[in-house]
Amino acid sequence: MGIAAYGARHAQAFLGSLGRLARSPFATVLTVFVIGLALALPLGLKLLVTNVTAATGGFGSAVNVSVYFKQGVPLDRVRLLARNARARAGVAAVTVISAADALADFQKHSGFGAALQALADNPLPNALSVQPTAEGRSPEAIGALERYFQAWPEVDIVQVDSAWVERLAAILAVLERVLAVTAALLAAGVLAMIGNTVRLEIQNRRAEIEVVKLVGGSDAFVRRPFLYTGVLYGLAGALLAWGVALGAVAVVAGPVATLSRLYGSGFTLTGPTPHDLLWLLGGGIVLGWLGAWISAARHLHRIEPRA
Amino acid sequence: MILFDHVTKRYPNGREALSSLSFRIGTGEMVFITGRSGAGKSTVLKLIALIERPTRGTVLVGGKNLGALPARQVAAHRRSIGVVFQDHRLLADRPVFDNVALPLMVSGSPLKETDKRVRAALDQVGLLGKERMLPIELSVGEQQRVGIARAVVSKPSVLICDEPTGNLDPDLAVEVMRLLKRFQDVGVTVVVATHDVHVVHEFGQRTLVLEEGRLKSGAEEEPLPSIVASR
Numbered sequence: 001m002g003i004a005a006y007g008a009r010h011a012q013a014f015l016g017s018l019g020r021l022a023r024s025p026f027a028t029v030l031t032v033f034v035i036g037l038a039l040a041l042p043l044g045l046k047l048l049v050t051n052v053t054a055a056t057g058g059f060g061s062a063v064n065v066s067v068y069f070k071q072g073v074p075l076d077r078v079r080l081l082a083r084n085a086r087a088r089a090g091v092a093a094v095t096v097i098s099a100a101d102a103l104a105d106f107q108k109h110s111g112f113g114a115a116l117q118a119l120a121d122n123p124l125p126n127a128l129s130v131q132p133t134a135e136g137r138s139p140e141a142i143g144a145l146e147r148y149f150q151a152w153p154e155v156d157i158v159q160v161d162s163a164w165v166e167r168l169a170a171i172l173a174v175l176e177r178v179l180a181v182t183a184a185l186l187a188a189g190v191l192a193m194i195g196n197t198v199r200l201e202i203q204n205r206r207a208e209i210e211v212v213k214l215v216g217g218s219d220a221f222v223r224r225p226f227l228y229t230g231v232l233y234g235l236a237g238a239l240l241a242w243g244v245a246l247g248a249v250a251v252v253a254g255p256v257a258t259l260s261r262l263y264g265s266g267f268t269l270t271g272p273t274p275h276d277l278l279w280l281l282g283g284g285i286v287l288g289w290l291g292a293w294i295s296a297a298r299h300l301h302r303i304e305p306r307a
Numbered sequence: 308m309i310l311f312d313h314v315t316k317r318y319p320n321g322r323e324a325l326s327s328l329s330f331r332i333g334t335g336e337m338v339f340i341t342g343r344s345g346a347g348k349s350t351v352l353k354l355i356a357l358i359e360r361p362t363r364g365t366v367l368v369g370g371k372n373l374g375a376l377p378a379r380q381v382a383a384h385r386r387s388i389g390v391v392f393q394d395h396r397l398l399a400d401r402p403v404f405d406n407v408a409l410p411l412m413v414s415g416s417p418l419k420e421t422d423k424r425v426r427a428a429l430d431q432v433g434l435l436g437k438e439r440m441l442p443i444e445l446s447v448g449e450q451q452r453v454g455i456a457r458a459v460v461s462k463p464s465v466l467i468c469d470e471p472t473g474n475l476d477p478d479l480a481v482e483v484m485r486l487l488k489r490f491q492d493v494g495v496t497v498v499v500a501t502h503d504v505h506v507v508h509e510f511g512q513r514t515l516v517l518e519e520g521r522l523k524s525g526a527e528e529e530p531l532p533s534i535v536a537s538r
Contacts, residue, residue: 002417004417005415005416005417005418006415008417008418009412009415012412207396207398208398210396211396211397211398211409212409212413213382213385214356214358214385214390214396215385215386215390215409215410215413215457215461216382216383216384216385216386216387216410216413216414217382217409217413218382218413219382221382221412221413304358305356305358306358
């Protein structure tokens with residue numbers, strides 16, 4: 001068979017499958033709807049993980065050591081100690097936060113501005129905000145840094161702000177695992193759904209399959225339209241999932257932006273990327289093809305012509 | 308040539324449809340197979356079309372031992388023969404053209420060639436101009452002729468027909484048989500299973516009479532019209 005004839009046969013099988021799906025729109029839409037939702041769920045979880053990660057600005061850079069000095073330690077002394085701290089290995093940046101700056105910031109964001117103004121003295125101490133280097137973010141390095149600051153007689157409290165980051169990292173790790181398991185389960189569900197749809201299609205077209213086999217249709221020829229049916233279901237389901245994700249992001253983006261603004265962050269919700277779309281389409285096509293192939297291989301060989 | 312050499316066919320339910328059946332059908336010969344219901348007529352056709360395989364014995368078609376043919380070659384064998392059924396087995400939702408084109412489509416014939424050969428086959432059976440009609444829009448006789456066009460469109464060397472006149476009135480039956488005879492005239496081996504005695508007598512071809520899976524009469528040794536004499 002020439003390439004042109006081969007291509008023409010494939011085009012014929014593809015258009016035939018498309019036509020059959022179009023002739024039963026209700027059943028087709030229902031099936032595509034279920035496949036689309038099944039594919040949209042893992043995509044939604046993936047977007048959730050991506051956005052939570054982006055919103056927290058990455059775990060590593062969020063590790064921070066706060067050093068609070070005793071009341072009465074002068075700011076010049078604090079600045080001197082900060083210079084010493086900067087020279088230490090494993091320290092990326094040290095920011096001096098004077099008691100006056102801390103109070104101004106607190107008045108601005110806490111909502112207790114008027115009450116704080118009534119205080120005779122500033123109750124807040126001078127402080128340092130220390131950011132470790134990438135190498136200095138291990139629990140051991142952070143522990144050593146904590147002990148280093150605690151050894152200074154001028155220091156009152158050393159607070160390592162890593163517990164919440166660790167918790168968040170753990171939550172995101174759980175979410176990622178849930179995403180993987182959900183994706184695998186839903187992929188299996190899509191596979192089963194397409195396989196079952198193709199099985200019903202094979203049953204409905206039993207007489208036709210018998211005739212095609214009788215006139216010498218090979219297994220590949222008989223199987224071809226069913227494989228295209230599966231691919232079309234997968235493709236349409238993937239496109240629907242993409243649309244659902246875009247729609248969901250559009251609906252949620254506004255409130256998220258407002259919330260983010262209230263917390264003084266410029267974070268905006270990220271929707272599915274073109275890369276996600278490619279993965280979705282590829283996954284839909286592969287699942288559709290595989291589901292149809294398994295079903296066709298299982299059921300077609302049972303149909304033989306009768307005289 | 309078709310050769311049955313001591314062929315026995317036993318179905319899974321234990322029924323023996325053919326018992327050590329032997330006969331030979333020459334290339335380009337037209338042969339009737341008759342007998343009562345259950346005599347084994349359809350089983351003979353099933354074995355030729357490789358819908359069934361013999362339990363014992365040898366079935367040779369065009370030099371191929373069908374009993375030993377690998378499964379992957381079954382489709383190719385079926386493409387080399389044409390089959391006509393009493394109930395036509397047409398695809399109800401496809402127009403006449405698509406029904407007739409089916410054997411060419413499965414063999415990967417180019418579209419232009421398919422178009423040409425389908426029109427030629429429809430012309431041969433007198434249905435040119437009805438290629439866009441659905442089978443249900445045709446009369447029973449016309450549907451049978453579509454079935455015949457489909458069976459011959461890929462120019463098979465063997466044409467097997469299972470009760471091709473079973474649903475037709477006598478005039479239509481004769482018309483269909485004349486059509487089949489025309490294919491024999493151009494060298495196609497035609498095997499017709501029928502219990503239509505009228506048709507058998509009308510055409511006077513060699514007749515294999517089966518009874519309970521055995522050949523009652525019609526073996527080549529018997530004084531039947533020769534291939535040449537029958538033309």
